[in-house]
Amino acid sequence: MKKDKILVIGACGQIGVELTLALRKMYGDTNVVASDLREEHDLLKGTGPYVSLDVMNKEMLHVLVIRHNITQVYLLAAILSATGEKNPLLAWHINMQSLLNVLDIAKEENLDKVYWPSSIAVFGPNSPAQDTPQHTIIEPTTIYGISKFAGERWCEYYNHRFGVDVRSLRYPGLISYKSAPGGGTTDYAIEIFHEAKEHQQYTSFLSENTYLPMMYMPDAIRATIELMEADAAKINVRSAYNLSAMSFSPKEIGEEIKKHIPGFTMAYAPDYRQEIADGWPNSIDDTQARQDWGWKPEYDLARMTEDMLKNI
Numbered sequence: 530m531k532k533d534k535i536l537v538i539g540a541c542g543q544i545g546v547e548l549t550l551a552l553r554k555m556y557g558d559t560n561v562v563a564s565d566l567r568e569e570h571d572l573l574k575g576t577g578p579y580v581s582l583d584v585m586n587k588e589m590l591h592v593l594v595i596r597h598n599i600t601q602v603y604l605l606a607a608i609l610s611a612t613g614e615k616n617p618l619l620a621w622h623i624n625m626q627s628l629l630n631v632l633d634i635a636k637e638e639n640l641d642k643v644y645w646p647s648s649i650a651v652f653g654p655n656s657p658a659q660d661t662p663q664h665t666i667i668e669p670t671t672i673y674g675i676s677k678f679a680g681e682r683w684c685e686y687y688n689h690r691f692g693v694d695v696r697s698l699r700y701p702g703l704i705s706y707k708s709a710p711g712g713g714t715t716d717y718a719i720e721i722f723h724e725a726k727e728h729q730q731y732t733s734f735l736s737e738n739t740y741l742p743m744m745y746m747p748d749a750i751r752a753t754i755e756l757m758e759a760d761a762a763k764i765n766v767r768s769a770y771n772l773s774a775m776s777f778s779p780k781e782i783g784e785e786i787k788k789h790i791p792g793f794t795m796a797y798a799p800d801y802r803q804e805i806a807d808g809w810p811n812s813i814d815d816t817q818a819r820q821d822w823g824w825k826p827e828y829d830l831a832r833m834t835e836d837m838l839k840n841i
């Protein structure tokens with residue numbers, strides 16, 4: 530029987546660090562190879578193999594996959610929404626070519642599985658904003674959303690055309706404390722905790738009533754692993770699954786923090802990220818993920834806030 534050997538690309542990012550550590554617990558430290566452009570993250574040091582990799586270099590990636598007998602790839606390297614708007618062509622190039630490199634090597638080397646995350650950014654101002662369905666109008670307006678939507682079509686294409694077992698989730702904004710966020714529009718919901726603890730004050734770059742779908746990192750890691758562990762026959766969506774846990778505004782998260790830090794105050798100074806947020810859903814309908822592979826979130830705003838403030 531073939532043993533699972535996993536490559537995580539973008540392992541030093543906000544999701545990558547926690548996902549790598551979770552996968553090492555499940556599959557054994559030496560069976561999960563972490564890789565990134567950056568230097569190894571402190572939390573990964575001493576926990577398993579680390580290689581430096583530029584995913585844009587297909588040859589280098591191919592050699593790595595063969596040399597380490599890789600059977601599964603988790604591709605997390607990307608340019609995120611807010612950073613992407615500063616250099617749209619670069620974001621398109623990196624987000625698309627990295628995925629095409631991985632999908633093509635998965636096809637050539639007959640890999641068992643590939644994971645690549647999409648985002649709620651695939652939706653745009655013409656999508657229904659409330660409980661946005663799995664299948665609906667998808668007209669993204671950011672380059673990040675456009676690249677994620679195109680990526681979803683490529684995933685489905687490689688699955689249908691070549692049988693590559695690629696799986697994907699449309700993550701909402703992810704909140705965590707272990708590894709810093711990488712330039713997304715929902716990063717305010719992380720900054721707010723640091724500022725609340727250090728200065729009892731936070732100025733939000735989104736307006737007070739901007740509702741966005743959000744999720745606490747432990748739920749996101751569990752969702753990712755549960756999707757990847759599910760029987761292939763249950764995976765009916767080969768583009769990317771809607772995934773949901775909670776939805777709140779800057780004002781609401783501020784009020785929740787105030788329950789723990791009574792002196793906490795908030796101000797609002799919306800910047801260019803407001804326009805990005807305005808084009809995204811307020812909340813997501815993830816019925817299909819719940820039905821197909823049993824998804825269920827554990828953290829709501831209150832439980833997440835308590836845990837963040839305890840751990841930051």
Ligand code: NAD
Pocket residue numbers: 538539540541542543544545564565566567582583584585604605606607608609646647648649699700701702703704709710711712713715
């Ligand atoms: P991040 O920016 O924190 O991490 C990405 C990592 O990829 C970084 O460590 C970076 O050094 C690495 N990287 C960049 N270019 C690379 C290259 N050419 N070769 C190798 N590594 C490279 O991002 P994240 O928040 O961990 O997001 C991971 C994935 O999840 C991305 O696809 C992102 O679009 C998606 N996602 C994230 C969120 C969120 O809220 N964090 C929400 C929706 C979707």
